Amino acid sequence: MKKRPVELVVLSDVHLGTYGCHAKELVKYLKSIIPKEVVLNGDIIDIWQFSKRYWPKSHMKVVKIIMQWVAEGIPVHYVAGNHDEMLRKFLGFKLGSFSIVNKVVLEINGSKAWMFHGDVFDVTMQHSKWIARLGATGYDMLILLNSAINYCSKKMGKGPVSMSKKIKSSVKSAIKFINDFEQIAADIAIENGYDYVVCGHIHQPEMREIATSKGSVMYLNSRDWIENLTSLEYNNGAWRLYHYMEDVMIINDDENIMEPMEIPDKNQLFQNLVREFQFLTSAGNE
Structure with a gap:
């Protein structure tokens, strides 16, 4: 199958390491593109x-493909979310073309795209609008406030706050949360002069213009690889939502991956990832 070039790919909410992750399908998708x-x-x-x-093994295959891209010099920005928040301890880490960040701003054909996961709104939704008015410092304040609340929650033995569990209680509350989430993300983006705001977290794909009295912004959400199997792609001056289930050629392409494979603990997993990256890097330099 011929691979197609893509200028920019945005993936979120893959949830590798869970039973709900559609890693086999994601492997097929990743192998079909040249980002x-x-x-x-x-x-x-x-x-x-x-x-x-x-x-x-299919989950490890996803990681290997991404690491192969890094070894080839393709820029890969890993934006930490709430389920992989442990990586926030390594913010600013860079290895070749790979970096770990809280948010990323990219210049795309003269426009600015602001990308972040979105979990910072979980415990601060009602206060986010006035924080947005603080401009460039508003988002950083949200991160600090969200981290402090989660820290206290953990100390009280309650674990981190997860808004996804709360909004599943009713359709009405879910719709309200999604609308509030999108509006607040747009408010902060407009305050900071961004042209695009790109999120994940709420597992709700979207591409729409949001306008306020202060301006407008294109809001985008890449959704997930648990239920929806979607990503965001930017090519030839335009965004699009990619839907795996609509890609007949990839669906019919056989990908033979043996299952399952168990890893004893987190440390061994990370050691395996580092070794794999070192191997790919050395192979690429030969």
Whole structure:
């Protein structure tokens, strides 16, 4: 199958390491494209669920493909989310073309795209609008406030706050949360002069213009690889939502991956990833 070039790919909410992750399908998708730049917009590896010790070969295959891109010099920005928040300890880490960040701003054909996961709104939704008015410092304040609340919650033995559990209580509350989430993301983006705001987290794909009295912004959400199997692609001056289930050629392409494969603990997983990257890097330099 011929691979197609894509200028920018945005993936989020893959949740590798969980039973719900459609890693085999994601492998097919990743093998069908040649990206120039990649943004992993949070919750790629589900560290929350690692106690289950579930790590099939298809999940490792996803990681290997991404690491191969890094070894080839393709920029890969890993934006930390709530399920992989442990990576926030390594913010600013860079290895070749790979970096770990809280948010990323990319220049795309003269326009500015602001990308972040979105979990910072979970415990601060009602206060986010006035924080947005603070401009460039508003988002950083949200991160600090969200982290402080989650820290206190953990100390009280309640674990991190997860808005996804709350909004599942009713359709009405879910719709309200999604609308509030999108509006607040747009408010902050407009305050900071961004042309695009790209999120994940709420597992709700979207591409729409949001306008306020202060301006407008294109809001985009890449959704997930649990239920929807979608990504965002930017090519030839336009965004599009990619839907795996509509890609007949890829669906019919056989991908033989043996299952399952278990990894004893987190440390061994990370050691395996580092070794794999070192191997790919050395092979690429030969």
